[in-house]
Amino acid sequence: MKFLSELRRRKVIQTLIPFLGVIWLLLQIIAVVTPLLNLSPFVATSLTIFLFACFPVVFYLAWYFDITPQGIKVTAVDYSENPKPLGLKWWLGLSVVMVGSLMLGLHYFDNARTDYVKRNEGLLTSLKASSIAVLPFRDQSPESDQQYLAAGVTEELTSLLGQVAGLQVASASAGFSLARQNLLPVDIARRLKVDTLLSGSIHKVGNQIRLRVELINAEDGMTLWSQSFSRQLSDIFAVETEIARAIANLLQQRYLAAGSLTSLNNTASSDAYMMYLRGREQYRLQTTESIKEARRLFEQALALDPEYAMAYAALADTIISLAEGSASFGVLKADIAATLAEQHLAKALVRAPGLAEAHAIRGFLLFYLQSNYDAALPALDKALSLNPNLAQAHLWRFAALEQLGRRQDAWQALQRAYRLNPVAITHQYNLAVKLAERGELSAAQEQYQQLIADFPESPVGYIGMAKLDNAAALPGNPMLSDAQANALLNTIEPQLLQDIKALGWQYQ
Structure with a gap:
């Protein structure tokens, strides 16, 4: 009062x-x-x-x-x-x-x-999500001959969204693997443990490209937002950045203004970009001939645009894959491959110092071809500071930490890699191995069973099951003797064996 x-x-x-x-x-x-x-x-x-x-x-x-x-x-x-x-x-x-x-x-x-x-901008929504997966874009071009472009859009959107602070983005390769199983979007989201999915299609006629994108609620499969973008092919990087920024603003509390996301996979030459995407398509096939072809295509992309940083990084990655010591594509002496890869990575980082993929590949080069684990870690840490959603960089970091005897740090890095890509054979296998080492035999068995379900034609899951301690005590375990397990090594896919050996895991 x-x-x-x-x-x-x-x-x-x-x-x-x-x-x-x-x-x-x-x-x-x-x-x-x-x-x-x-x-x-x-x-x-x-x-x-x-x-x-x-x-x-x-x-x-x-x-x-x-x-x-x-x-x-x-x-x-x-x-x-x-x-x-x-x-x-x-x-x-x-x-x-x-x-x-x-x-x-x-x-x-x-x-x-x-x-x-x-x-x-049509970006108001009540949904606040912390994770997303980009499903492989569909090619709806008249000739259905733009699969490599659709895959490139998928990878680039994954990379751009990976830069958004606080947003967990599943690996693009995980989406590719699950899409091949013809799973429903909600089932893919459940497997990847994400809140939302981004799907879409491309339609290319001449130099004109139209992208249709949809943001899907993982819980019920309902479309939360959709938009069409029609641009010249030369504007592909701008439209990819526009889409990624729109998605980030739909899902995050903090608004990202125009220009806050930048694609470092850009080139002034549309022809160079198409050549790069064809190289990526060949690289994903993971055969000796396809890796050689990928190298040739990346070199052609650089001939068209000598300033193309991402093409230098991709070429370095391809050359590392061709180094001797990998049981698959070893056609180059390891020291020659290391020198060539270092030169290309240096060119990539001069042109794009913030290119996370280049830093990650440099870390892989240091620990895989040069066994310099101490030097590899700063390069991998730099890559993850630029894009914390690079699943492969987390896996390589796990391998380097294992070699340095930092077991707990390695375990955390492996868990992070698995969260971003729970489908990759190397991720599943190494997680199961570490679970078994930690005495979590039932969890290890479940992981091997999941690996077998995902890749029934691969012997890796069966080999892992046979190697479990006290395997006979675990119900439903397909028993293999050590001799049988080791004999199956000869049937493992070459690139898989390379990855496993690169990570320091030997079955013998």
Whole structure:
């Protein structure tokens, strides 16, 4: 009651009512003028926030001052006193109120601006998700001959989204593997443990490309957002960045403005990009001839654009795969392969210092071809600081840490790699091995069984089951003797054997 009586005595309410009336009048004027002058609707929102941010300041001034016929005068402390001059305490109080009002106004202004931009871009949604997987894009071109381009869009969107802080992005290769099993989107999401899925299609005619994208809720398979983008092929990197930014803004609280995501897999030459994508298509086949062909295509891409950083990184990766010591594609002396790969990686990093893939491949080169595990870790850490969703970099980091005897750190790196790609044979196998080493035999058995279910034609899962300690005590275990298990090594896919040996795991 005392506070209310003070409000009346100081005539605060008499001051605030006209102030609120002025606010109402200004808003009515803005509502009429905005469409006439073709002003942005955000003008009215901004003015409203500004006026209400001034409210605490007006209240503070009304508490200490009174408007009289003789002008503005300081209000007395009580009825019995004459007004006293305002001192330092009053000025400090005014400063605090003004700063607080300013911060509050800026907070609401920023939120309102973000919502306005999102609404203007069609990006408002109630969903807040922390994980996503990009499903392989479908080729709907007239000749159905653009699968390599569709796969390239899938990989690039995965890479761009991987840069978004706080967003877990499943490996593109995991999506490729599960899509080949003809699983429903919700089943893929369940396996990858993601909240959302991004699917889409491409339609290319001449130099014109149209991309159709859909954001899907993993829980019920419902489409949350969809959009079509039609561009010239030369604008493919810009549209991929636009899509990734839109998805990030749909899922994250923090708004990403235009230009906040940058594709480092860009080139001024559309022909060089097409050559690079054809090289990636060959690389994914993982045969000796396809790896050789991938190398040739990457070299052609660089002939078309000598500044193409990602092509240098891809070429280095291919050369490492061709090094002797890998049981699969060993057609180059290891020291020659290391020298060539280092040269190409240096060119990639000079042109794009922030290219996460180049740092990751450099780390792989250091520990795989040069056994320099201490030097490999900083390169892999740098890659993961740029893109924490590079599953292969986490796996390589696990291998380097294992060699250095840092078992707990290695275990954490392996878990991270598995979360991002729970489908890859090397990820599943190494996780099962480590579970068995930790005494978690039932969990190891389940992992081997999952590996067998995913890759029934591969002997790796059966070999792992046979190697489990106390295997006979585990029900349902397909028993193999050590001799039988080792004999199966000769039937393992060459690239898989390379990966396993690169990680330091020997079956013997």
